[in-house]
Amino acid sequence: MNNYLLLLQILIPLLGAMFVLGAKNDKNYATDNVYYVAVWTLLINNLLILYTFSKMDVGKTGIQIVEKYPWFNLPVADIFLGADTFSLLLLFGINLSFFAAELCVDHKTDRPKTLIAAELLFIGLLNGYLVAADIISFYVFFTALIAPLIILISTYGSLRKRNVLIRFSIYNIIGVMLLFVAIMLICAHKKANVPLNTIGNINLSGTIEYFVWFSILFAFISRLPVWPFHHWISSMSSTLRNPLVFVVGNLIPLVGLYGFIRFWPNTVPESIAEYAKVFEGACILTMLFLSLVGLSHKDLRYKLFAYASVYYLLFLTGVFLPTGVLKNNIGYSLFSYIMIVTVLSFLINHIETQKKKLNLYAGGGILCYMPRTSKCLSLFVLAGIGLPVTPLFWNNFIIISEIFNYSLIFGVLVMLSLFIVALSLLEELYRMKDKSYAESSCVLGVDLPNLNFTVYIGCLLILFFSFFKPLWFVF
Numbered sequence: 001m002n003n004y005l006l007l008l009q010i011l012i013p014l015l016g017a018m019f020v021l022g023a024k025n026d027k028n029y030a031t032d033n034v035y036y037v038a039v040w041t042l043l044i045n046n047l048l049i050l051y052t053f054s055k056m057d058v059g060k061t062g063i064q065i066v067e068k069y070p071w072f073n074l075p076v077a078d079i080f081l082g083a084d085t086f087s088l089l090l091l092f093g094i095n096l097s098f099f100a101a102e103l104c105v106d107h108k109t110d111r112p113k114t115l116i117a118a119e120l121l122f123i124g125l126l127n128g129y130l131v132a133a134d135i136i137s138f139y140v141f142f143t144a145l146i147a148p149l150i151i152l153i154s155t156y157g158s159l160r161k162r163n164v165l166i167r168f169s170i171y172n173i174i175g176v177m178l179l180f181v182a183i184m185l186i187c188a189h190k191k192a193n194v195p196l197n198t199i200g201n202i203n204l205s206g207t208i209e210y211f212v213w214f215s216i217l218f219a220f221i222s223r224l225p226v227w228p229f230h231h232w233i234s235s236m237s238s239t240l241r242n243p244l245v246f247v248v249g250n251l252i253p254l255v256g257l258y259g260f261i262r263f264w265p266n267t268v269p270e271s272i273a274e275y276a277k278v279f280e281g282a283c284i285l286t287m288l289f290l291s292l293v294g295l296s297h298k299d300l301r302y303k304l305f306a307y308a309s310v311y312y313l314l315f316l317t318g319v320f321l322p323t324g325v326l327k328n329n330i331g332y333s334l335f336s337y338i339m340i341v342t343v344l345s346f347l348i349n350h351i352e353t354q355k356k357k358l359n360l361y362a363g364g365g366i367l368c369y370m371p372r373t374s375k376c377l378s379l380f381v382l383a384g385i386g387l388p389v390t391p392l393f394w395n396n397f398i399i400i401s402e403i404f405n406y407s408l409i410f411g412v413l414v415m416l417s418l419f420i421v422a423l424s425l426l427e428e429l430y431r432m433k434d435k436s437y438a439e440s441s442c443v444l445g446v447d448l449p450n451l452n453f454t455v456y457i458g459c460l461l462i463l464f465f466s467f468f469k470p471l472w473f474v475f
Helices: 003-022 031-053 087-106 112-129 136-145 146-157 161-190 196-201 206-221 230-239 241-251 254-265 278-294 299-320 327-358 371-386 391-406 409-431 450-468
Strands: 065-072 076-083
Touching: 003 031, 003 065, 003 112, 031 112, 031 206, 065 087, 065 112, 076 087, 076 112, 076 136, 087 112, 087 254, 112 136, 112 146, 112 241, 112 254, 112 409, 136 146, 136 161, 136 196, 136 254, 146 161, 146 196, 146 241, 161 206, 161 254, 196 241, 196 409, 206 254, 241 254, 241 299, 254 299, 254 327, 278 299, 278 409, 299 327, 299 391, 299 409, 299 450, 327 371, 327 391, 327 450, 371 409, 371 450
Parallel strands: none
Antiparallel strands: 065 076
16 A cells, blocks of 8 residues: 655655746745745655654665556556665655755855756655666666756856766766666566566576676666766766755766665676676776875865765675675765765865955965864864764774675775875865964854854764664654
């Protein structure tokens, strides 16, 4: 029996996007109205996710909430939506982070209707992707997620956005087409839509088996910062200066990571799983390369991109390991990781804005002028690199331990990559806090607004509580 909880979590952001697009183009009222719509939309969705958690036994594994909706009859293809603790935790982390972002976003942004409508569209589609429980709806949401990102890149990208859009389109169109052919072959083999948790029971053979699984893997890899696809993602991130757009772009690799989490463990045939070491090696070498590039790069936002990419690849390496016990640890880390990257993106945007106002283009010592910003940035950087009061510390320790158990060389390279990316952030933090560059201790009007500071402290408290009990919000 359907209770429509999962369907509502998809529809509410989509309806919010429609309300935003329908707002009047009145400069005096429209800007604030679209932000209020987004805030209330995300608040309602977060409360609905918490209510859904109350209907689940978080101690159990597997999908616990299933909703079935008829789609079309020839051939028979019903849509299944399903949620387990892992997918619902990601839903909450994403929606909660965007809610915090909406409270802190600058209302003077150009084209606010486009920004907020595309953001809510992206959230609704991503929610659908995370709760899709059959391969057809999974594919539909996977493909549709391209649309809002294209809108945001074309609207808020820099002068290089044309080249970025071309690379983005080429890789993703190829991935989408290969995934479509693979899914059609699976459906033709079973003569029906296939639930995601039964794909491992499909017996394909020979060339078809290799084509289907490598097409699926290519589709997911095309959205991850793994060589050779890391270039379009790095180019995209360097063109997105709006912090909200940067957060949306940073979640695209999550789409590929989640696809591997749903398809790889206990479903991939042994003949395909033999190539796991090749994927792991590519991930780890890309981690090392991106961490070194981030260390040498002067742009703080690029350093944040390098940090985000390295940690995505850490989680992906954990997925490839021949053990099925890391999914919850990856989920707990992702919950904190998404929130940390979101806050860091907004803090960096605030610092860059104030650098222009103070004519401090080098940025050295700028945090001496803004003590609240300095405190928040220091705490979130420390949390991001594994401060022992966030879930990133304990859960990443477990993931890295399993990598060392699997391969000593892989473990050493992973630790080296994490050390370099942490050094990159700490080096920039020290430079911005260096008092030798500052002419005065404080400049009025450049520090964080009260609302932003309150929101960031609230996020820190959430991370602190999650360290002691990852699902502390479930009663």
